[in-house]
Amino acid sequence: MNDLIRSLVEAFGPSGFEDAVRDLIRPLVEPYADEITVDALGNLIVRKKAVAGSPNPLKVMIAAHMDEIGVMVSHITEKGFLRFTNIGGVHSHTLLGGRVRFADGTIGVIGSDRIDDRSAIHPINKHFIDVGATSREDCPVKVGDAAHFYRPFVERGRHLTAKSMDDRIGCVVAIEALRRLAEPAPHDLYFVFSVQEEVGTRGAEAAANGLMPDVSIALDVTLTGDVPECRPMDVRLGAGPAIKVKDSGMIAHAGLVRLMRRRAEEAGIAYQLEVLDGGTTDARPMQLAGPGSVAGCISIPCRYVHSPSETVDAGDVEGAVQLLVALLQGEMDY
Ligand code: CO
Numbered sequence: 001m002n003d004l005i006r007s008l009v010e011a012f013g014p015s016g017f018e019d020a021v022r023d024l025i026r027p028l029v030e031p032y033a034d035e036i037t038v039d040a041l042g043n044l045i046v047r048k049k050a051v052a053g054s055p056n057p058l059k060v061m062i063a064a065h066m067d068e069i070g071v072m073v074s075h076i077t078e079k080g081f082l083r084f085t086n087i088g089g090v091h092s093h094t095l096l097g098g099r100v101r102f103a104d105g106t107i108g109v110i111g112s113d114r115i116d117d118r119s120a121i122h123p124i125n126k127h128f129i130d131v132g133a134t135s136r137e138d139c140p141v142k143v144g145d146a147a148h149f150y151r152p153f154v155e156r157g158r159h160l161t162a163k164s165m166d167d168r169i170g171c172v173v174a175i176e177a178l179r180r181l182a183e184p185a186p187h188d189l190y191f192v193f194s195v196q197e198e199v200g201t202r203g204a205e206a207a208a209n210g211l212m213p214d215v216s217i218a219l220d221v222t223l224t225g226d227v228p229e230c231r232p233m234d235v236r237l238g239a240g241p242a243i244k245v246k247d248s249g250m251i252a253h254a255g256l257v258r259l260m261r262r263r264a265e266e267a268g269i270a271y272q273l274e275v276l277d278g279g280t281t282d283a284r285p286m287q288l289a290g291p292g293s294v295a296g297c298i299s300i301p302c303r304y305v306h307s308p309s310e311t312v313d314a315g316d317v318e319g320a321v322q323l324l325v326a327l328l329q330g331e332m333d334y
């Protein structure tokens with residue numbers, strides 16, 4: 001699975017510019033799909049029909065977002081330095097000395113204006129990107145160009161670190177589950193590789209309003225409470241996938257939470273319960289689409305979310321795949 005993870009997490013895909021990620025995923029899921037569509041926003045929708053004769057097939061939407069946080073050039077100085085704005089939740093204290101990469105491969109280094117007070121954190125607009133240009137004219141990048149943070153994937157034992165585990169690791173879980181669902185499930189499955197989650201779950205909102213699912217499951221990362229001086233939270237790396245109970249945008253359907261727990265226990269999959277103080281996922285717009293749907297989320301615990309070194313545990317990833325497969329293969333008796 002690590003080769004798949006590497007190729008996805010190193011790909012270029014800030015919100016609104018997910019084409020390269022979609023081009024990587026599409027051939028991987030095509031062999032398992034009954035139908036593939038790309039909607040107007042760019043969501044990749046992979047349908048796997050219910051087994052023939054299934055008495056009461058539910059429409060189940062599974063969403064993992066392809067986009068990642070990044071930056072966009074807003075102004076180029078006369079000397080060829082780039083001022084930029086954020087795409088999604090970029091923390092300005094992760095910027096200085098970082099590197100970004102544009103769609104054409106141009107690499108930039110992030111510098112900051114003079115720092116007089118080292119105890120203060122410069123806001124994003126006091127940073128600039130240096131792509132080696134000397135003037136506006138010879139600058140290879142234009143206003144409106146997007147970049148992502150540039151870091152290679154590393155394996156550190158069971159810990160896997162990359163700049164976009166949020167949420168390429170959710171995409172990996174979806175792809176791997178599709179592969180393992182050899183037999184058609186009793187439900188009509190729609191795997192949606194969504195766009196623009198990091199700027200407000202926009203892709204999943206459009207897709208869910210188009211599909212009107214009965215049951216919705218997001219696959220995304222969540223924070224952990226297992227590093228020094230962090231906000232207390234009962235999720236840690238290596239203790240299994242987390243079944244979301246609540247975040248700041250959604251209360252998961254209580255029956256679906258119970259069903260996920262039961263399926264995990266039956267299959268002997270270690271799991272945790274997640275109450276996230278802040279943030280939300282594609283499960284929120286799916287829950288609220290049309291007349292509403294039964295919604296939940298399987299989370300992959302992740303340290304240093306929205307930094308260039310997002311870190312997950314390989315065992316948690318495997319557990320998330322197993323839990324999703326167990327859930328989709330059985331009856332949805334929530
Ligand atoms: Co995120």
Ligand code: ZN
Nearest residue numbers: 166167220221
């Ligand atoms: Zn995410």
